[in-house]
Structure formats: C-alpha cells, structure tokens
Amino acid sequence: MRKSFGAVQALRSGTLRVEPGSIHALIGENGAGKSTLVKIVAGVHRRDGGTFRFKGNDVDFSSTAESKGAGIAVIYQEPTLFPDLSVTENIFMGRMPLGAGRRIDRAAMHEEAESIFRRLGVRIDPRRSARGLSIADQQIIEIAKAISLDASLLVMDEPTAALSGVEVERLFAVARSLRDEGRGLVFISHRFDEVFDLCDTVTVMRDGAYVGTEKVAETTVPALVSLMVGREVDDLFPKVDAEIGDVVLSVENLDSPGVFRDISFDVRAGEIVALAGLVGAGRSEIARAVFGVDKYRSGRVTLDGKPIRPGSPRAAIKAGIAFVPEDRRQQGLVIDSSVAHNIAGVIRGRIAKGGLIATGMENKAVRPWASRLEVKTNALDMAATTMSGGNQQKVVIAKWLATGPKLLIIDEPTRGIDVGTKSEVHRLLSELAGQGLAVLMISSELPEVLGMADRVLVVCEGRITAELARGEATPETVMAAATGTTPDQIHLEHEAEAVKEVTA
C-alpha cells in the first residue's frame, strides 16, 4: 500500500495481514507510517496504490461510513467524541435505534449502552455528557462503540498511552474476550511489555515501509528494537563540537496538572539539548510553557539567572527566547505575507519610525538575515506560501535570529522538509550553537536527536525519564526511556547485537 501527502511520502509500502481471532501488534517509530496505514483502513484517506482486502474481498473505502458499514472500527490516538452529547449518543451516533414514528428510542439505546458497559465491567453513567470524561473512560466509550457496531476488525491506535496500570489490564481483558469471539484486532503500541503481554503476531514498520512480521512467541524485545531502528544514523550532519558555556535556561520543577510534572533541566550556551520522546509525551507542551504560551501551575523558568514571568510570550521574547513552533504554516509564519514582513515580524518595534514601518527600512533590516541563512527567494516581497518547506523554516529561524535571542527553542526543526534542506537546517543549528546560542530542540526523529544533541532529555508521559549525554544516547537507550521499558535490559544485554544490526 502506498500513500503520499504532497511531496512527502508518508507510506511507501505498508503491509499488514490480520487473521480473525488474533491480536496483531503494529509497531514502529514516530512517523513510521502506522497511523497513515490505519487511516487508509478506516477510510479517512484513500490509498494511492497497492491492494486492500477485507474478508477476502477487494475493498476501497472512500469514507469512514463505508469502512464502518463493512465492520471495521478504529479507535484513534485522540478520542473522537462529541463533548456536548451524552455518552450513549456518542456510542450510537449516526445509527441510533429508532422507535415508533422514527423517533430515537432512548430507552433501548441506554439499555444497550448499559449492557455493553456491564460486559466491559465498567461503571459509566450512559446519560452523562461526554465532556470531562477521563481519557480512559473516553477510550472505553470508543470500545463500546466498536462493540455495538459488531465490528469484525478493531484497530486501536496507541490505546494505552494515557491509561494507568489497572485501566490497561481492564482494556486487555476486553481485547482478549473480543479476540476469543473471533474478531481481529490491531494494536498499535510503543510499549513492548504490552505487545508481549497481549499480542499474537507483530508487524514492524519503519520509514513508511513494512519491515517484517514475527510471531510474538518467537521473538524478543531486542530483536524488535533492532528491526525498528535498523538504519544508519550517520547520514545526517552531526553537530560540530562547540564550547559549552554558562547555563542560559534553567527550568525548575515545572508542573502543569494533567500535562507534565516535575520538569527540571538546564540548557547551556553553545549546547543543543534535545527533548526526545513519543508524540503526545508532553514535549511540545513543556516548550510552550517555557515560552509562556501555556500557563503552568508551579515551578520556575529563569534565563541568565533572571526569572521569566509565566504565561507571557512577550516577556519571554524580551528576555531573549526565540520559539520556532512545530506547525510552520499555522503558527510560525504569516503564510500569505511576504518574506520581509515575516522576518521583520518580531522586530517591528525596533525598525518602526514614529509607529510607521517603511518598506525600505524593513528590507534593509531583513536582508542580512535572509542572505545569512541563504533563503532561496529572489525577492523579499514574495509570499512565504510560495516557498518550499525548508526555505519557510529558514524564514522562521531568520525571524527569530533578528531579535538577537540567547535561547532558541525549535520544535520539530525538519518536519516535512526534504533530505537536502534537512542537512542545511542541521548545519545552521550547529553553527548557531557554535556561536554561543543555547538551543532546545524537540524532535521525533531519532537520527536527528542522536546526531545533533549534546544532551538528550527523554520525556515519557509528562515526565523526564532519562537524561543522556551524547555518548550514552543510542537508539536503544532513547527508545527504551521513551517507551517506559527498562533501558538496562535492552542496552546492556544486547548491545553488541543491536549495534551490529544498526550498522549492517
């Protein structure tokens, strides 16, 4: 199966074969193409090529309604519930039972919801509204939905990411009973212990491609890890060693209920610190709190020893923090404005004369930055939207460099950027660090983390679970900390083997 989004090929050759009456694990790094594959199965996206068979028939779903009708239920990473409607309505939306006069038979609906909840062994009031349910309960409702659909294939995209131990056990019990009824389940997870606990077979994906399928009983954690990360790390521009200076950013005991807790770390001048971890672990949220976009409950952020007022990006910018967000088009750029306007965006106050900004002044102020970053644009008055992703990213970086920052926070610096420009962005970051800038980088790409960072902080479920120096950071240690498995296990026992696989 193949799927491309614009120039980015999200799925090159995904293969997945699920037998009825089995639980099939689908694993792989962030961006390996698992979610894309799931969305094709669900009918959200259409495949560009390949075959898709369900119960022996060739199928091609053009909508989620079609895949549902065929008996496929998908539980997404983010629960998709209607907060304003009741729990029962969420379960039966789109196919509510009708009574006399085509009116919804609420009594029958509540009764069935209750019987499903009884079967799942949970106590949720079917009449309450879905707003404010815990993630675990939301997930239960998604499962209840799938059961009420009588789905023969149930796909769960990281259902356990936000669950506690007991809730996971409950979910697994339900999953096993569904399997025993002869349904097929696909279980996407980053936690190996869960894969080994629950699943029968496991398929590994990497970089949008199928790597292999194994019987769970016949494989081991290290073998799977090496399948997941088995690629060369040194095809990227590595960071040039720079002189590490004083502490620039210091974060102490940052805490935000339900998002992250007890976050403490430093970033020094000339240092690139990576926040690694899985999507949804809370990395971006930490960065947003440091920059003041989001508020936090307690803790302290200081820059050069001076505390920064929480909840105020303005104060953060003034203190010398620059923030390149993950979503370039939405948050990083005024996408329809010219390159010059974008670069001058944050320094408007400085170049304005009597409250007015002359185009000439603006261009003059902007030109050195544009040329320094080799932004490939013929004229500064071209709209940012016409540029490539890589050049757009450089414009965003230029915008912040113009403010003369001490700390650069950069979220997913090379997402959606082609390989050539990627290494340019890496070279740029390395250069900036060399000039004494402190860089806090968030990245989901393991090679990028390992190649660029002087220090790696691994975030797992809102907490920093590991701090690894450049020498200690390997695909295994980072992945282990990010997935909550014991790093020693993978790292020490099977180091030699794994390294062989990586370099092979």
Place this chain on the structure above:
Amino acid sequence: MNTALDTPPAPTRRRPDVGHILGGLVRSREIAVLVVLLLLIAVATFKSDGFLTGDRWRDLLLTPSILMLLAAGQTMVIITRNVDLSVGSTLGLCAYATGEIMSAGHSPWLAALGGVALGAGLGAINGLIIAVARVPALVITLGTMLVYRGILLRWAGSDRVNAGELDPGFLDLGTKQILTIPVLTILSLLVVIAVGYYLRTARGGRELYAIGSDPDAAALFGLPIRRRVLGAFIASGALAGLAGVFWAARYGGVSSNAGQGIELQAVAAAVIGGVAIFGGSGSVWGAAIGAFLLVTINRVLPILGVSDFYQQAVVGALIIGAIVLDRVLSSRAERRLAVDREATS
C-alpha cells in the same frame, strides 16, 4: 479501577436523585432565562398596573411570535457551528411575496405556502454555497443578506403592499386571540415545539449537535455533514419565510424595509437563551424564551424609567454578560476536571 470510583454508580440508579435534578435545573440556562423573564414581568406589573392587560399584553405576546420563529431557525444553524445573517432579508422578501400573491387575487393559503417555499429556496442557496464551497457561513450569509435585500428593493421599489390588498381572513389572523393569547403566538409556539422535538428525538437533530460539537469527529463518524448543514439552512430559510407570512398578517402591510436588522435580534435571542455560538449545545426552548426576553426588556425598560437611548446598550450588556458567564463557568469546570484527573491518575 479508580475512574469508576469518581463516576456515580449510575446503572443501578432507581429513584431520581432530587439534589441532582435541582442542581441541574439551577444550572440550566433555559430556567435561568425564564426566571429573569418572569422577574422582569413581575417588576413591571408592580410598577405599572396596566402592564399585563389589553393591548400591552397582546403586544408582549404577539411581537415575539415573529422573532421566535427566526430564533428557532437560527438555533438549528448555530448548533452546527454556522450562522445565518440573511434571515431578516429573507423575511422581508417572503413577506412581500406573500402580499403580492394575495393582492393578485390568490388564496391566502397559496400565498402563505409561497412565502414559506420562497424562504426555503433562499435558505437552500445559502446552504448550498456554504456546504459545497466550504466557505464560512458568516461571510456568505452577510452577502446573501445584502443580495436578498437588494432584490426586494428592486422588486418593491417605493411601493408597498397595503392592508386593503390582503385577504380579510388573513388579516384577522394577526388580531385573533384564543383565551387572550394571539393566534400567531400559538402557531409560533407550535412550530418551536416541532423544531424542539426534531432536535431532541430525531437522528438528524442529534447529528446537528454532533456536527457542531466536533466537526472533525463528525467526519470520522461518517455523518452526512453537508446534507445536514444544508438542511439546517433550508429550515432556517423556511422559518424566516413563515415569519414573513406572520409579518404580513401582523402589520397588515409590507414595505421594502420589512425585517431589516431583525437577524441580529434572532442571533441575540438564541445566544441569550443559551445556544453556544460555537455550536454543539443549546436548545430551541432557550432561544424562544430569549426572544420573549428581548421583546419584554424593550417594553419594560421605559416603565422602569430607563431612557430609550440606553435600551440597546442594556440588551448588548445582557448578551455580553451571558457569553462571558458561559465562558467563565466552562473554563472553571475544565480546570476542575483536569485537577480531578491528575488526582486519580
């Protein structure tokens, strides 16, 4: 299983929890607005003996009958996270068309039907542009508001439909009362009840809420989003058409500025009545009570000695107050839930 502990043991609930129901009532926006409305009326009656008698009583019930229809239609649209600003112009155009059909000698039934059908058609134009071209309803209905009004101006010019050209039986409708309650008000209430019934008990009605509550989730559920949104706009147009028919009956004449500016009152009635402007929640009952409240405020403020000049400001303050209150309450609830979850995890 800590999540089970903080949810009430509901499945086995036999007798209704009185405290729970009372709490729900106090929090219910419809009740709150109704209480404000009754208080206003009580105060006005106390201040001025004749407030609930004769023409004033009739006017107090009759004027909202038109606004109520528009507010009901507006509610259906707002629930889907859209808005229909063209209803005032639709009302004017339909009222004029109704009058013209009657003055051409056709039966009032045909005229009324024509008015409603025209309204539905104008609503369909809105809905089609919005659902197919995927453009924001605010802009499109702002445009059609001007276009529809322009068509009416071109059609009517300085001309107007006079009472003399209308069917006498039709005009009676505007003055007739049953047990001192104007017939138009009763008809409006029946329509509101029908809309409310649909929104509550029909699949389509619940799907309107779902679409407004989370459009992305609605797409993942495979709901027919475009068809439902189109339906909401057709309904809103048809109700505006019916409001036009009522307008002709109530005022006994139609000029080209009929219904000008009433679209914002309709939005205001819905919002005051608790219909969330970002969709997904609210009821047509709330909107109807909101319509009564708006009209009543206009009548009561002079009695309370509030100068005419301040009346609009008071209504505006009410709208802002209602929305800010909603926002504060919901963000407080969200924060509490986040802390609760933290405590249980």
